[in-house]
Amino acid sequence: MTPDEIREEILDILENIAPDEDLGDLDDGVAFVDQLELDSMDFLDIVMELRKRHRVQIPEEDYTELASMASTVAYLTPLMKDLQKA
Amino acid sequence: MYDTIIIGAGMSGLAAGIRLAYFDQRVCILERHTTIGGLNSFYRLGGRDYDVGLHAVTNYVPKGTRRGPLARALKQLRFTRDDFALAPQIGSRIAFPGVHLDFGNGLELLESEVAAKFPHEVDNFRRLVARLIEYDDLDEESFQISARDVLNDTLSDPLLIEMILCPLMWYGNAREHDMDYGQFCIMFRSIFLEGFARPFAGVRLILKNLVRKFRALGGELKLRSGVERIHVEDGRAVGVVLDNGEELQGRRILSSAGLVETLRLCDDVTEPVESRAGRLSFCEAISVLDREPKALGYDRTILFFNDSEQFHWRKPDEQLCDVRTGVICSPNNYAYDPADGQLPDGVIRMTALADFDRWSNLPEDQYRLEKLRWYDRIVESAVRFVPDFRGHVVDTDMFTPHTIRRFTWHDNGAVYGAPEKRLDGTTHLQNVFLCGTDQGFVGIIGSIVSGISIANQHCLRD
16 A cells, blocks of 8 residues: 555544544644544554554554654555555 | 453443454353343333333533543444434432532533532532542542542532532442542533433433444344353463353453452352442332323422431441432433424332342242332332322332342342442453443443443453
8 A cells, every 4th residue: 555545544544433523634744632532542443443454463562653644654654565455 | 262252241241342343353242131231221011111220321411522431432332423312311400408409411500509509619619620620530549539538628518518429429339428539520520510311212222222233243142141150271261151051262251240240250269259249229119100290390300319418328227228318210301302202101210229138138928018118118208309299100110129139140239339449350360351330430331431441451452
């Protein structure tokens, strides 16, 4: 998957986790928690959804890499580059 | 081989089951009873539907609110607000001799009532609210400090303290007389800052949705499947043996049976486990009326009463029940969607404190007689605070602590579990965990959050 495809996938996951959030104005450089109503349970869900959908394993010490959209995509790009977009 | 075996198909077990099945685990929920729900179940009698447990779903917040336990529970289980079809309360009351405080959803009405009836206390009351909003749910250290100490520190009028404690203890305090400060904060928020609601169809709607989702995700639910023991080998649970002798293997076990009840199931525990269950249980007197309570001039959703200035929250001393305090609930008095129409009957439910041992030790014919006698006494006590509806009763039912024990298998018929909570959900075994009332959260949304958070913490991260 390309970084753009990964970004789309993360948006889809966020929409699934937090259907009431307006994701249209998401600023990729700003932390999710500063613009969305996400708690630690939601972050676990991003990790779990990635595992469920793409078998991507993210160790607990790397959860901080998922702070913003930009850092998430950067972190996932090497892990997901060989995956095909579903 | 299951990834997780869940004991008990109540709110917490079903919620945990959904989380685990959603993330592709093989999950089996085992329930001894013939139906689901546990402490929040339902039954049908004489052609009528009754709820057990649920007077109100607490933690209600208006649609669109993204914070708080209700939003979190829905989000985690991938439900929408409409799935629970919650209709808000009309208005509730705390009634003590000569003074009452009305409250609705959100703090506004209660605050103005405190200002009107305890004007010297309103600033203190605001300080109390500010303080408990700051309380962190996961702060185990201050969870157990005395709520009465905090209240005595903050408020000066003993009557106001008793009036505030009354609904919070009634809806979720396993401890006698005093309350853990952590539990106090959780209950205060869920009742006074958030509020009450009910689905038109009652608790069965929520349960039905939970089960439907669990099954759609591939989860297995086995009713009439009591767990006789948890089989332990080398410090790990390896599976369960059912009452009928069938054996199931699992990598871990999540139990909503209660802490002591679960320990007793483990076959590595050979010493008798002393009961540490709460001593508080209830009787409920249900009256079906020939008209809506509103037609009799009664429009409160929930009314908490106490007939003296001192609120007594203890197991009854010398009698089967203590009717000096009680809860009166009318499922008719919610703001249902007009499209739903009205409930088929007027209903008033009244709850009183009851002594499990006394009820359980009665011979059968006397048990039946005492049920009739105490129905009358409970109603007699309650009509001091609500219009006398006794001329309009067309049907009645009554359940006791004995009934609760019989259908939930919780020691003492304890509705809010043990006074000592196991907030982290762990047991002496590395792969057996607790959810439900003994883990800490109570109420419908609380139990759901309990199942979710223990599933997240202990069952999903490997």
